[in-house]
Amino acid sequence: MQRAKGIEVKSVVVQVAATLALAFSFTTVVVLLSGEPPLAAYGHIVAGSVGSWLKVAQVLRVWVPLVLCSCGLLYTFQIGLWNIGVEGQVILGAIAATAVLRWGAAVGAPTGILSLSLLAAMGCxxxxxxxxxxxxxxxxxxxxFAGxxxxxVAVGIILWLIFGPWKRPGIASMSGTEPFARELWLPTVAGWRISPYALAAALGVLVLTWWTLKYTRVGLACRAIGRNPHASFLLGLRPDRWMLVAMMLAGGLAGLAGAYQVLAVYHRLIPAISSNYGYLSLLVVMLANYRWVWIPPIAFFFAALNVGSIQLPMMLQMDSSLAxxxxxxxxxATLVVxxxxxxxxxxx
Amino acid sequence: MMELSFQVLMAGVLAGAAPLILATMGETLTEKAGVINLSLDGTILLSAMTAFVVAYESHSLILAFLAAGLVGVMVAAVVAGAGIYLGQSQVAVGFVLTLMCRDLAYFLGNPYSRLQGPQVGLTPLPFLKDIPGLGPVLFQQSWITYASVALIAATWAFIYRTRWGLELRAVGEHPHAAYARGINARRVQLTYALVGGFLVGLAGAAFSLCTKPGWGRPQGAEGMGWIALAIVIFGGWEPVKVALGTYLFALLQILGISLQGVLPSVPTQVFQVAPFPLMIFTLVFMHLSQRPGAERWAAGRPWLLRLMRLLRGTAPRALGQPYRQE
Incomplete structure (x- = not known):
């Protein structure tokens, strides 16, 4: 038993090492092809993401929506669905939050409006x-394909809103809608670049997701149906209904991420409001091997890559898409290995 | 005047759809063999970038098209290798490749952004171009357009009129049965994944060297791969119907541009969204029309029955499922 476990640990270590070697030798070759020094590129990414507290706060700003979306995707992956529509769900959440803020701005009581916009985003x-x-x-x-x-369609709606009904007075442009007044921003602490409420919410969602998947009926149903839909149907579970529940949970969390993008990052609606975080979260969850424990570190690493690579066009003649x-x-590399x-x- | 504009519209549709035809025919071949290559959107951009760079450096269009095709083959090889031989989810591998190839294209193509490069010109066909009325518009196109039309016929004939095509369909429907009849199912799947990938790569080159010439971020071909995947389903995996779907999309695009003149406040991207709701509608329709009783219900409505029969199509039964050769 002890020996079997030792062999297993060894094979996992070998697999991880092979994955890292494969991935980084590939990216190094790609950087070399572009004619720039790879080590300098990696150095700039590291310095640009964890080089100072300010940069770490910047990374955490990206980490929050990635964690929210990834937690949602755990439900859909568990039940055996490929929720590629997460990107559109983020966009719809952002639209709903913006709609509430626009209509509620005149009403007053910012706290109430903010909470209402979060609820609307999750609902949408x-x-x-x-x-x-x-x-x-x-x-x-x-x-x-549905997703x-x-x-x-979500992209079509957001563009129509920004260029049509919600355009800035006089100019309609890709720069988005009129920015919101400061009291409609997600509250933060003086001197912090990242809202502590958002961080707490992301951690809370993470714990809640772990608890739901491990200890509740929802988690049990998701796992059972994901492993064998036919057998769980015979045992009295309705796969189609539980699939809808899983989709709604995933969509709600993605919508929350969209609201966060509006309330805490851009303070207005822009065409690229989702920043591709939905698609990126699919990669996070796949790399985490669909396990919740690995989501926070991997999401942090991916967020660091995104933030750090912004340095590349400034310091070297490189495009930030290296991230x-x-x-x-x-x-x-993980899939292949x-x-x-x-x-x-x-x-x- | 009216007649003339109809011809111009037809010529525009034929030329505008040409790159997409290459991609949809390639993906049809791949999916008919039971392999789903979801990486189209990234592959098209990466091969478009490759084609532009090769054409810019070597001034050889043939070399550029070959290089683009090779890129398509390489990406398809990863999908097929991991999907068929390593048993990983083809959807997962394809999705990762979609995102990665796009970023790879932006990263490697960065130094070549917004440069003036070689382009594929028009090749009027002798004699045919002199046909009064149709000739000057239909037969004064780039050779990509002629090739795309020929490819539709070739794909159809290959799938339904050759022995290889029969093997291809057999493997896509029932790989185990095909294997029992002495067909190397895995090798057939790999072959058509690579052939399809080559055509998708050519589609990328057709974008950056002809339809939307040049390279940049964005290039303009973004989203086309997803549209190609949607059209293959819309066409029910039948090459001729897939081609019709592609032309319908090209027509929608052109109408979208002219609609923009009427509704200037709506950005073009909104019109580009149109094929997707259409695809979803078709899929739902296909599903519902397969229900028992649907035909009886439609019997009293002849146009509905005709639409049902037109849109009916079923996916290759083994599509996307890893086949384990024992």
């Missing part, structure tokens, strides 16, 4: 996910 994100879920369970549309389609190359090659190990295991 959840409904957008529900639409994809119903298309899947009732309409026979694969959730990947993708709804993502593009995406590193993130993608890490997940890809994991598949390879499983194949060898089966062969032996």
């Amino acid at each position: 994100g959840g409904l957008w996910a529900l639409a994809a879920g119903i298309l899947k369970t009732r309409g026979g549309v694969n959730e990947i 993708l389609g709804l993502n593009f 995406g190359v590193i993130q993608g090659s890490l997940v890809l 994991h598949g390879w190990a499983r194949r060898r295991q089966r062969a032996s």
Whole structure:
């Protein structure tokens, strides 16, 4: 028993080492191809992300929405759904939050308006996910294509709002809607670059997700259906209903991330409000091997890459998309190495 | 006057759809064999960048198209290798590649942004271009457009009129049965994943060297890969219907541009969204029309019955499922 465990730990270490080696040799070759020094590039990313407390706060600002979306995706991955529509759910959450702030700005009582906008964002994100879920369970549309389609529709809606009904007086442009007054910003502490409320909320959601998935009926149903939908149906679980529940939970958390982008980061609605964090969260959860413990560190690492790579165009003649190359090659290397190990295991 | 503008519209649709036809035909071949290559959006951008850079450096368009095709083959090889041989989810691998190839294209193509590069010109076809009326518009196109039209016929003939096509369909429907009949199912799947990838790569080159010439961030071909994937489903995995879907999309795009003249406050991107709700609607319709009783219900409404029969299509049964060869 002890020995078997030792071998398992060893094989995990070998797998992780192989993954890192594969991913980083690939990105290094890519950087070399572009004719720039790889070590300097990595150095700038590290210095630009964890080089000072200010930068760490910047990374945490990206970490919050990634954690929120990733927690939501845990529910859908557990039940066996590919919720690629998470991007659109973030956008709808941002739209709902903006709508409440716009209509509520005249009413007063900022705290009430802020909480209302958070609720609206969760509701709208959840409904957008529900639409994809119903298309899947009732309409026979694969959730990947339903989700993708709804993502593009969400982009259409946000562009229409920014250039149409919600345009700035006189000028409609990609720079977004009129910024909100300061009292409608998510409250923060003087001297902090990141709202402590947002950090607390992200941690709270993380713990709640862990608890829900481990100890409640919802978690049990998700796991059972994800492993064997047919058997769980025979045991009296309704897979289609639980899938809708999982989608709503994922959409609600994604909507919350969208509201955070509006209330705490941009303070207005911009076309790129989701910043691709929905898609990035799918990568986070895949790299975390669908386990909640790994989400906070991996989300932090991905956020650091995103923030640090902003230095690249300034310090070197490089595009900041190197972050995406590193993130993608890490997940890809994980899939390849994991598949390879499983194949060898089966062969032996 | 009216007649003339119809011809111009037709010529515009044929030319505008040409790159997408390459991509949708490639993906149809791949999916018919039971492999889903979800990486199209990234592959198209990466191959578009490669084609532009190669054409810019070497001044050879043929080399540029070959390089782009090779990029498509390499990406497809990763999808097929991890999906077919390592048993990983094809959707997962394809999705990661979509994001990564796009960033790779932006990163490596950065020094070549907004440069003036070589382009594919128009090649009027001798004799045909002199046909009164149709000739001057339909036969004064780039050779990519002619090739795209020929490719539709070739794909259809290959899938339905050759022995290889029969093997391809057999593997996509039932790899185990095909294997029992002596077909190396895995090798067939790998082959058509690579062939499809090559065509998708050519589509990227067609974008950056002809339809939306040049490279930059954004290039203009963003989202086209997703649209191609949607159109393959819309067309029910039948090459001719897929091609019709592609032309319908090109028509929508052109109408969108002219609509913008009428509604200037609405950005073009809003019109680009149109194919997606259409795809979802088609999929729901396809699903509902397969229910027992649907045909009886539609019997009293002839147009509905015709629409149902037109849109009916089923996915290759083994699509996206790793086939374990024992």
